[in-house]
Amino acid sequence: MSSHAGRSLHVDLSASKRAGREIQPETMRQYLGGAGLATRLLVDALPPRADALGPDNVLAFAGSAFSGTPVPAGTKFALATKSPLTGFLGDCISSSFWALALRTAGYDALVITGRAPRPTYLFVDDDVVEFRDASRLLGAGCFETEERIREELQDSAVRVASIGPAGEKMARFACIGNDRGRQLGRTGPGAVMGAKNLKAIALRGSRDVRVADLDGLLAASLDLIRKAQGTATEKYRVLGTVSNVLTLNRLGILPTRNFRQATFPAAEKVSGEYMHEHHTEKAVACAGCPIACEQVAKVSAGAHAGTRVSLDYESLYALGPCCGIDDFPSILKAAALCDHYGLDTMSTGVTVAWAMECAERGILTPAETDGIALAFGDPEGLLALIPRIARREGIGDLLAEGTRRAAAKLGRGSEHFAMAIKGLEMPGYDPRGLKTFALGLAVGTRGGCHNRSPAYEPDMKGKVDRFVAEPGRGRLAKEQEEFAAVLDSLMLCKFLRGCFSDFFAEAAHLYALATGLDLDAPALREAGERICNLKRAFDVREGAARADDTLPDRMLEEPLPDGVGAGTRLTRGELALMLDDYYAARGWTAEGIPTPETLARLGLGDLAASLEGP
Amino acid sequence: MKVTVEFFGLARRLAGVKEVSLETADGSNLRDILSHLREKFSSLSPSVIAADVPELVPPYMLSIDGRTVPQDLGFQPREGDRILVLSSMVGG
Numbered sequence: 221m222s223s224h225a226g227r228s229l230h231v232d233l234s235a236s237k238r239a240g241r242e243i244q245p246e247t248m249r250q251y252l253g254g255a256g257l258a259t260r261l262l263v264d265a266l267p268p269r270a271d272a273l274g275p276d277n278v279l280a281f282a283g284s285a286f287s288g289t290p291v292p293a294g295t296k297f298a299l300a301t302k303s304p305l306t307g308f309l310g311d312c313i314s315s316s317f318w319a320l321a322l323r324t325a326g327y328d329a330l331v332i333t334g335r336a337p338r339p340t341y342l343f344v345d346d347d348v349v350e351f352r353d354a355s356r357l358l359g360a361g362c363f364e365t366e367e368r369i370r371e372e373l374q375d376s377a378v379r380v381a382s383i384g385p386a387g388e389k390m391a392r393f394a395c396i397g398n399d400r401g402r403q404l405g406r407t408g409p410g411a412v413m414g415a416k417n418l419k420a421i422a423l424r425g426s427r428d429v430r431v432a433d434l435d436g437l438l439a440a441s442l443d444l445i446r447k448a449q450g451t452a453t454e455k456y457r458v459l460g461t462v463s464n465v466l467t468l469n470r471l472g473i474l475p476t477r478n479f480r481q482a483t484f485p486a487a488e489k490v491s492g493e494y495m496h497e498h499h500t501e502k503a504v505a506c507a508g509c510p511i512a513c514e515q516v517a518k519v520s521a522g523a524h525a526g527t528r529v530s531l532d533y534e535s536l537y538a539l540g541p542c543c544g545i546d547d548f549p550s551i552l553k554a555a556a557l558c559d560h561y562g563l564d565t566m567s568t569g570v571t572v573a574w575a576m577e578c579a580e581r582g583i584l585t586p587a588e589t590d591g592i593a594l595a596f597g598d599p600e601g602l603l604a605l606i607p608r609i610a611r612r613e614g615i616g617d618l619l620a621e622g623t624r625r626a627a628a629k630l631g632r633g634s635e636h637f638a639m640a641i642k643g644l645e646m647p648g649y650d651p652r653g654l655k656t657f658a659l660g661l662a663v664g665t666r667g668g669c670h671n672r673s674p675a676y677e678p679d680m681k682g683k684v685d686r687f688v689a690e691p692g693r694g695r696l697a698k699e700q701e702e703f704a705a706v707l708d709s710l711m712l713c714k715f716l717r718g719c720f721s722d723f724f725a726e727a728a729h730l731y732a733l734a735t736g737l738d739l740d741a742p743a744l745r746e747a748g749e750r751i752c753n754l755k756r757a758f759d760v761r762e763g764a765a766r767a768d769d770t771l772p773d774r775m776l777e778e779p780l781p782d783g784v785g786a787g788t789r790l791t792r793g794e795l796a797l798m799l800d801d802y803y804a805a806r807g808w809t810a811e812g813i814p815t816p817e818t819l820a821r822l823g824l825g826d827l828a829a830s831l832e833g834p
Numbered sequence: 835m836k837v838t839v840e841f842f843g844l845a846r847r848l849a850g851v852k853e854v855s856l857e858t859a860d861g862s863n864l865r866d867i868l869s870h871l872r873e874k875f876s877s878l879s880p881s882v883i884a885a886d887v888p889e890l891v892p893p894y895m896l897s898i899d900g901r902t903v904p905q906d907l908g909f910q911p912r913e914g915d916r917i918l919v920l921s922s923m924v925g926g
Contacts, residue, residue, distance in 0.1 A: 451881050451891050455844045461926040463843040470842065470918060471900045493846065513926065532926040649924065670924050680922040681895060682903020714925065718893055784900040 221430040223285050223734040224248050228261070229327045231342060231349060233416055234275060234334030238349040243328055248285075249737050249747075250823060253328060255311055256709035256751040258282035258300035259758065261331050262309075268761050268830060272304035272408075273390055273415040275335035281421075282330075284711030285734050287323040287508070288429030290441035292448050293713035295319045295508035303407035304415075305392040305567070305622045306643035308759045308768075309665045310407035311672075313708055314381075315506040316399040321379040324425025332416065341369060341382075341420040346427065354419035359385055361560035362397030369422050382420035383410040384562025386610035390414045391620035393567035393645070394610075397559065401514070401530050402506070405564045407644060407666055408622075432736030440730055444719060445510050452718035453511045457503055460515035461533035462492030464648070465541070471680075472783020473653040475646070476541045477596045478573040479639050479774055482650045483783040486546035490536065499548060504530065511715050517552055524549040529556040534670075537648030538569025543576060544596030554602055561610035568609065570645035571623045572602050574638055575615070583632045590614040636773045641668030642764070651775055653785040654679040655689045659798040660697045662769045663812075665755040671714070674700045687785055689794035694801030702748030709751055750822040753806075753814050757827045766812045769799055835860050835913050839871060842920040845894065848877045849919075864896055865889075865907040867917060882919065893921040 222245070230239045243257075251257045261280040270276040279301050286294025297319035303310030322330060325346050332342075339354040352372075357365050365382040379399065386394035387410030394410030395403045404410075413419070431437050455463065468474040469487040476484040488494060495517055505512035519527040529552050539545065539554040558565045572594075578584040579594035586593065590608070592615070594601040608616025618626050623645055627638035639646045644667025651658035660675030661668040670676060675697040679686035684693070703723070707714055710727055720726045724741035731739055739747070759768075770776075776795065780788045803810060807818035816828040840853040849871075856870050868888035872879055879885040882894050889907070890896065897903050897918040898911060911917060 452893065454881055455893075455921055455923060458844055459847065461923060464923055464925075466846075467842045467920050467923070470840070470920075471897075492843075533924075534926065674924070676924050677922060680903075680924075682897070682905060685902075687901075 221432055222736045223289050223429055223431045224253070225323060225326050225328045227327050228329035228331060229344065229349070230331045230333070232334045233332060233336040233340065233418060236351045245737060248735065249739060249743075250750060252706070252709035252731070252747055253285045254282055254296065254709040254711035255298040255300070255313065255705065256747065256754070257329055258298045259309065259311060259751065259754050261329055262300040262302075263754065263758050263827070265331060265333060266302060269763070270302060272302040272307065272412060275416070276333070277302050277412055277415070279332040279409070279412060279416070280329065281322065283319050283322045283328055285731060286711060287319050289431055289734050290438050291730055291734065292441060292445045293506070293509045293511060293716045294711055295506060296711040296713065297322060298708060298711065299396070299404050299409055301409055301412050302762065303666065304390070304411045305408040306667050308642055308667070308762055308764055309755055310409055310412070311666050311755070312404035312406055312409055314398055314402045314404045315509070315713070316402050317507045318379040318381050318398040318423060320507055321423035321425050323429055324427050325423050326425065326427045330421070332418065335415065336417040339417055339419055341422060342418065343373065343422045345424045357419050358388060361385070362562050363400055363560065365420055366400060369420055373422065375424065378422050378424050380420050380422045383413045384560060384610065386562040387411055387414040388419070389610065389612045389620070391563065391609055391612060392622045392625070393564040393571070394562050395564045397562055401559065403559070406566065406669070408564070410562050431734045433733045437730070437733040440733060444716070447719035448510045448716060453715055456511055456513035456715050459492050459496060460503070460513055462495050462515060462531060462536050464533040465491045465536065466493065468649065470784070471653065472780065472785045473650040474541055475537060475648055475650050477544045478542060478570070478577045478637055479646070479650065480577070481782055482653065482780050482785070484541040487541070489546045490540040490548060490551065494548060495531065499552065501528070509713065511713070513715055519549045519552055522549055524553040527553050527556050529559060531555055534648055535565035535569070538566045539602065542569050542573045542648070543602055545599045545602065546597070547599050550599030550603065554599070554606060557603065557606040561606065563606065563610055566647065567622060567645040568606060570639050571609070571619050571626065572605050574623045574627065574634070575605070575619060576601065577637055578630065578634050583630065583634050588615060639772050639774065641771060642768050644668055646772070649676060650780065651771060652780045652788055652790040653783075654686050655790060655794070655798070656684060656686070656693045656696050658689075658771060658775070658790055658795065659693050659802055660700060662771050662795060662799065663697065663802055665759050672701065672704055673697065674704055674714075687788050689790065689798050691797070691801050693798050694803070694805040697802055698805045701752050702745065705751040706744055706748040709747065746822070750824065753818065753822055753824055754827070757814055757819065757824060757831060760813055761827070761830045766799065769812055771795065835862060837867065837911055837914070838916045839867065840916060840918045842918060843923065844921070845878065845882045845919040848881060849875045850877070861910060863908050863910045864904060864917070867911070868907065893923070894919060895922065
């Protein structure tokens with residue numbers, strides 16, 4: 221017996237057809253599930269260089285070996301698609317009951333291709349798949365869509381992943397929302413669903429989940445649960461990630477005003493501590509999670525009274541300090557609007573910050589911004605732009621393209637401060653003060669991402685000098701990427717990582733207890749390397765090259781302006797040195813292409829031909 | 835020797851203050867400073883400083899003025915140093 225279902229569901233929207241396929245145990249051994257499996261399914265199903273907003277693009281969802289088992293913080297699912305924002309891998313992870321429903325419906329994965337002839341939502345009810353009319357749902361926000369689908373299906377237990385107006389309008393950083401407040405947030409998967417005329421995916425499952433060794437898994441899970449409720453995760457539970465603001469500000473790496481500063485004078489007013497004192501209502505957990513990191517905040521008075529939203533650090537940074545905004549109720553309102561419309565909060569904030577800087581420099585005039593006054597620190601401009609971006613109205617149509625495309629269209633020197641990596645807007649850490657992380661951001665397969673590259677760890681923990689670029693950082697970045705890839709494919713929450721003494725050994729043991737697959741720590745490490753190379757191979761196939769492994773001009777041409785590291789530069793020469801070091805550590809060419817030998821060693825030899833140049 | 839200790843995140847919440855000045859013997863190291871903190875702020879144990887020994891509980895660490903993170907608690911700060919009690923947290 222195995223916690224894996226051993227099945228994937230394939231849905232062709234164009235033909236309104238469905239088919240079940242078997243997933244071999246060996247495939248799971250190689251790719252584990254989650255991000256690894258989803259990426260492999262994408263690579264196999266997507267024609268090279270397909271239009272991300274065309275019918276050939278693929279939405280490959282894959283779940284967790286641990287959904288429906290006693291393993292804590294493992295009820296998650298991944299999505300792999302071609303991103304309309306970056307043109308490269310769009311891989312996302314979300315959590316909670318939709319993941320569980322996918323598994324109890326009997327599937328490890330759901331692969332969607334084609335384009336529905338009319339607005340549609342899928343209802344997967346174990347083996348039954350219905351293509352239901354979604355025309356009456358058009359224009360509804362994500363939360364409203366979930367509620368109305370449950371009402372229509374007359375079952376409050378149905379789990380829904382949906383897009384809001386932003387996805388319908390194919391805003392390039394539209395997200396997919398699920399379980400009222402979770403998101404497949406980054407790289408624009410909502411736009412892919414919108415392009416497919418797919419408003420939502422509703423799931424209901426009735427199947428049991430069986431595991432290979434229930435007694436063993438229960439014992440191991442109880443031990444992990446105890447640790448997950450202890451000191452290793454206490455900071456998430458009590459304060460949440462919003463408490464990053466003051467720490468990063470003190471370390472001089474809090475991106476402020478579109479990365480023009482690295483400290484925010486009003487940091488106390490937008491801190492996690494402030495939020496707890498004035499706005500936090502409760503901490504909430506995902507399904508099957510004992511950590512409860514999600515901090516729900518509300519606004520009780522003032523213009524935004526009644527706003528209630530869960531807020532994490534990245535949303536707070538992007539909608540707050542990155543836009544120079546220090547009004548917490550406005551930040552909460554902005555986050556709530558993004559959740560409603562189905563927009564990535566990070567890309568929204570960073571793109572608006574870019575627009576604010578354009579306005580400040582006179583590059584965008586009031587006539588071009590629909591009369592909306594845009595200025596750093598003014599929340600009204602941010603709040604006015606969010607619906608416009610979602611609906612692609614006026615200036616919103618330009619901004620909905622994302623920072624890189626918007627800057628390319630506008631020109632006028634705005635490209636210099638478009639803060640995106642491979643087209644994905646940057647996370648909330650100034651890489652000039654975290655140089656190993658700078659490398660991790662530059663080489664990230666989905667663009668600049670702290671989640672796929674925890675290369676900040678050696679920097680922040682003082683294992684290396686964070687202000688120095690030197691040989692050896694390539695190996696560190698590689699190791700951190702592979703660690704993240706394994707977590708994302710086993711689908712264990714990253715906040716659980718402090719609960720393991722020997723992560724690879726213990727995680728392999730958990731996986732074996734659940735699935736019956738006899739993976740050991742070295743095999744698990746190799747799976748991480750395999751998955752990272754798979755992701756890179758996908759990007760290269762879609763046109764990625766060394767030139768894409770870079771950082772925005774501002775990061776490479778301007779020194780850190782303030783804070784502890786004031787004056788520190790991250791030069792193109794330093795980045796080049798670290799890139800060479802990373803490619804060598806990876807067994808890639810000097811141009812960042814996985815070699816046939818490396819691919820063959822990892823069982824990816826079938827991809828070598830697709831990476832050969834013209 | 836006088837140093838200032840700054841608290842961040844959960845450590846700040848538990849200590850109840852943003853920072854504190856400590857007067858320690860010349861030649862004190864970080865372990866000595868943790869002893870002082872444990873004595874002054876019993877609330878920091880067991881979440882930040884171990885209850886029985888002057889050691890930090892993972893994931894907490896000490897940073898010297900936000901620039902360096904000594905890997906050995908035998909490190910001796912200098913007069914006037916600002917010592918940050920924080921954890922490496924990123925995301926979400």
